[in-house]
Amino acid sequence: MITAAAKLKRAQQTKTIRAAYDAAILNPEVATTINDLSFHLAPKSDNDKLRGKVKKNGRRQQVAGTISGRQTCPLSCAWINKCYGKFGPIDYHWGAVTDGARKNPSQAKPIKFDELITGIKALPASAMIRFSQVGDLPGDGRDLFYAESLKMLAAADHLAAAWTYTHYADSLDNLRAVRRLNKFAKAAVNLSANNDADADDLIARKCGPVVSVVAADDARKTWITPGGNRAVVCPAQLREIGCGDCGNGRPLCARKDRDYIVAFRIHGGGTKYVQAASKAFQLPTAKRNG
Numbered sequence: 001m002i003t004a005a006a007k008l009k010r011a012q013q014t015k016t017i018r019a020a021y022d023a024a025i026l027n028p029e030v031a032t033t034i035n036d037l038s039f040h041l042a043p044k045s046d047n048d049k050l051r052g053k054v055k056k057n058g059r060r061q062q063v064a065g066t067i068s069g070r071q072t073c074p075l076s077c078a079w080i081n082k083c084y085g086k087f088g089p090i091d092y093h094w095g096a097v098t099d100g101a102r103k104n105p106s107q108a109k110p111i112k113f114d115e116l117i118t119g120i121k122a123l124p125a126s127a128m129i130r131f132s133q134v135g136d137l138p139g140d141g142r143d144l145f146y147a148e149s150l151k152m153l154a155a156a157d158h159l160a161a162a163w164t165y166t167h168y169a170d171s172l173d174n175l176r177a178v179r180r181l182n183k184f185a186k187a188a189v190n191l192s193a194n195n196d197a198d199a200d201d202l203i204a205r206k207c208g209p210v211v212s213v214v215a216a217d218d219a220r221k222t223w224i225t226p227g228g229n230r231a232v233v234c235p236a237q238l239r240e241i242g243c244g245d246c247g248n249g250r251p252l253c254a255r256k257d258r259d260y261i262v263a264f265r266i267h268g269g270g271t272k273y274v275q276a277a278s279k280a281f282q283l284p285t286a287k288r289n290g
Helices: 004-025 089-099 113-121 146-154 172-184 196-204 243-249 271-280 285-289
Strands: 039-042 063-068 128-130 161-166 188-192 210-214 222-224 230-233 261-265
Touching: 039 089, 039 113, 063 089, 113 146, 128 243, 146 172, 172 188, 172 285, 196 210
Parallel strands: 063 128, 128 161, 161 188, 188 210, 210 261, 230 261
Antiparallel strands: 039 063, 222 230
């Protein structure tokens, strides 16, 4: 049982971590290389949204999960500093990974890039992996680190399924990098859109599969976007399954060749901020065109 004093101490630590992050990530002068970044790998995630909930042959599907430091978050992300990662227990762990050091043994253990690669390669072939539960692909907030991102994704080529999401969709160079990642690695790099119009624009650019968000109270299960693309709500938001159960062993988000958008009903901490950002989002057409 966590005491009131322990809860207060944790809240104070989280507040300090957030303040340090705000000062760093919002400062365009902060230089970041892959050596400045830390990560976390959970070979067998205990996140019920990830691992399989349905037992097959007496076992649930193993799904590994990673965390990337906050420095990887694109500064252009409409949800910067307001997404679910800043609220709830995940923020407690994300702060440690961002700082590269734990202030409490209960926090996620930060590791460097080479150790991350070694850990991914050691996962059994039957496992799946979801990269960047919080954070993004390796990058400095402005540019995606292509070589390191490819190395990380390719380390999972032997796994049953691998996928991630990215907001590095603000410039032509980053979009080209995402297209190459989807071409040369087995893992699916989903471009994260902010609304239907954004999703339509990203699909037209043919850089990879696209996911988007809709309001928390949106009751639709599937629809056609203004651009004529089909969207379907994440199956785990419609019935009691985890990512490991999705698609009968082929999670929708791991299917890079799919011709539809996977939409997530906005949920969890930060819902009101993400919903507001989604409505207010304006397409960065000029930057995406180069």
